[in-house]
Amino acid sequence: MDLAILETNLVTGTFWAALLSFILFLTSVVTKKQDSSKSQITSYLGYAGMIITFITSIAALIVKATVTGHVPWSNFYESMVLMAALSTLLFLVIYQMYKQDIIGVVMSPGIVILIGIASILPRDFRGNEPLVPALASYWIKIHTTAMIVSYSVFLLATTTAIAYLVFYFLSGKGISISKIVNDKPSLNRLSLASTGPSIQNNDVAMMDTKRIEDVSSNSPQRLSVMNDRLHFDNPHLALFDDLTYRLILLGFPILAFGIITGAMWANHAWGTYWSWDPKETAALMSWLFYAAYLHTRVGMHVKGKKSAIIAILGFAGIIFTYYGVNYLPGLHSYGFSVTN
Numbered sequence: 001m002d003l004a005i006l007e008t009n010l011v012t013g014t015f016w017a018a019l020l021s022f023i024l025f026l027t028s029v030v031t032k033k034q035d036s037s038k039s040q041i042t043s044y045l046g047y048a049g050m051i052i053t054f055i056t057s058i059a060a061l062i063v064k065a066t067v068t069g070h071v072p073w074s075n076f077y078e079s080m081v082l083m084a085a086l087s088t089l090l091f092l093v094i095y096q097m098y099k100q101d102i103i104g105v106v107m108s109p110g111i112v113i114l115i116g117i118a119s120i121l122p123r124d125f126r127g128n129e130p131l132v133p134a135l136a137s138y139w140i141k142i143h144t145t146a147m148i149v150s151y152s153v154f155l156l157a158t159t160t161a162i163a164y165l166v167f168y169f170l171s172g173k174g175i176s177i178s179k180i181v182n183d184k185p186s187l188n189r190l191s192l193a194s195t196g197p198s199i200q201n202n203d204v205a206m207m208d209t210k211r212i213e214d215v216s217s218n219s220p221q222r223l224s225v226m227n228d229r230l231h232f233d234n235p236h237l238a239l240f241d242d243l244t245y246r247l248i249l250l251g252f253p254i255l256a257f258g259i260i261t262g263a264m265w266a267n268h269a270w271g272t273y274w275s276w277d278p279k280e281t282a283a284l285m286s287w288l289f290y291a292a293y294l295h296t297r298v299g300m301h302v303k304g305k306k307s308a309i310i311a312i313l314g315f316a317g318i319i320f321t322y323y324g325v326n327y328l329p330g331l332h333s334y335g336f337s338v339t340n
């Protein structure tokens with residue numbers, strides 16, 4: 001079989017494996033109350049599907065590298081496949097830590113969408129041409145890798161932030177999340193963003209109505225206490241809030257490293273560390289969004305809904321950095337497709 005066709009088939013297979021995993025995790029969550037043994041089987045199959053997703057995406061990248069003779073993340077299409085592989089790997093680790101099928105339901109759609117877009121990109125984006133001169137540098141293995149890793153982490157953080165807002169809306173409507181999702185995450189595992197000690201099951205007495213009323217109205221402390229009370233009553237909100245924070249805490253320094261190494265590469269290639277190119281500027285703005293997220297969370301004890309909104313806005317900046325700036329004139333437009 002022609003290697004180019006094999007690579008295309010592997011990417012398509014990755015999409016179907018990820019989609020099937022989502023369906024299996026969703027089935028596991030929905031059927032857990034009715035038939036726990038069947039639910040456990042579908043849970044195992046969903047996780048196995050994500051393992052296959054990771055294997056096929058890595059195989060596609062290996063084939064791509066064999067055909068092109070260079071690292072397989074030199075353009076938009078290749079970086080999307082790598083991002084899908086890294087996001088899947090991170091998901092597999094997170095799932096093993098928390099053992100919650102709802103995490104599969106929440107995170108797998110991001111991977112499905114990502115690899116789905118990659119699989120339908122036009123041929124112009126999927127060619128096997130040699131590296132353009134601007135990318136023929138060892139810096140592509142350092143800077144570009146760091147940026148894609150950070151994007152992968154932020155992708156999963158965004159899925160949990162969106163899930164938080166959805167579940168927050170449902171709880172505000174009086175819909176019990178436990179009626180939708182039978183599995184309750186243990187509060188003992190959650191740090192609630194490390195703005196205080198981990199909430200234990202016997203800490204509810206510290207979050208009663210009197211404590212909330214004792215704190216001045218609209219103060220950060222009052223909002224923090226109210227969030228703690230809400231999270232205690234809705235452990236899934238606490239789970240998504242905690243995951244979003246931990247993922248952003250992981251991705252933030254990686255993005256900073258990517259921006260710094262990008263400046264070093266720019267100086268090596270163009271003789272200047274910073275030129276306010278659209279992609280450079282957008283990357284810096286995205287970093288500042290996530291800096292604001294961490295500052296407001298740790299320094300001002302802002303958690304919950306407001307934190308989730310900031311996290312989503314940060315990823316909107318990532319999307320613009322990754323995709324939107326390619327339609328603007330700049331020094332980085334060569335990485336969009338293989339023909340421009």
